[in-house]
Amino acid sequence: MRASEDSVYARWGLDTIAAWPRVEALLGPQERELHAAAQSDLAFFVNSALGAFAVGVALVADALVHDVLPTTWIFLYGVPFLISYIAYRFSVGAAERWGTELRASMDLHRLELYETLGVRRPISFTDERENVARAVNRCLLWGEPIPTRSPTPHQCARWASEMTRRAAKPRTDASWCDE
Numbered sequence: 001m002r003a004s005e006d007s008v009y010a011r012w013g014l015d016t017i018a019a020w021p022r023v024e025a026l027l028g029p030q031e032r033e034l035h036a037a038a039q040s041d042l043a044f045f046v047n048s049a050l051g052a053f054a055v056g057v058a059l060v061a062d063a064l065v066h067d068v069l070p071t072t073w074i075f076l077y078g079v080p081f082l083i084s085y086i087a088y089r090f091s092v093g094a095a096e097r098w099g100t101e102l103r104a105s106m107d108l109h110r111l112e113l114y115e116t117l118g119v120r121r122p123i124s125f126t127d128e129r130e131n132v133a134r135a136v137n138r139c140l141l142w143g144e145p146i147p148t149r150s151p152t153p154h155q156c157a158r159w160a161s162e163m164t165r166r167a168a169k170p171r172t173d174a175s176w177c178d179e
Helices: 002-012 016-026 029-065 071-117 125-142 153-165
Strands: none
Touching: 002 016, 002 071, 002 125, 016 071, 016 125, 029 071, 071 125
16 A cells, blocks of 8 residues: 555655545545445455454464374364465455555545645646645645645755755745735
8 A cells, every 4th residue: 555655655755644535525436436335355365364363372372272183183273374364465456456546546646636626737747746746745734724826946956955954843824925
């Protein structure tokens, strides 16, 4: 899942953690159904892996407290752990499927998100990464106002240096936009 989030940031410069709830609201019924199916598959396999592991631990604890099964049946103690491992492996595939759905939705609806937020449409790939997505990230993550005009290259350099310098302490004023 983290790889899906990182790929959206690497491609468009948009922070998936902040933007996803807003993009999710823009999805159509068929897209929602695809996401729900992918999420339910992931939840099923993760819950199956955890449940089987818990059953295996309970069987081992029971064997320690009570009599152990006859040696011909002792392999049964490993069956829940095997099922847990298999369910975990299936959950990795389900997480990959959900991540693919997430990336596709972000790719398709990011411009619609910009329009909904009142941000200008990017004029190039570089403009989107360096200006538009950066301004949207700052707005969604730290509540900073989105500039009403296109930033100059000097302002973009200041945004980048400020973001790295003060990631833990967001500014609430917008004075840096007017310089």
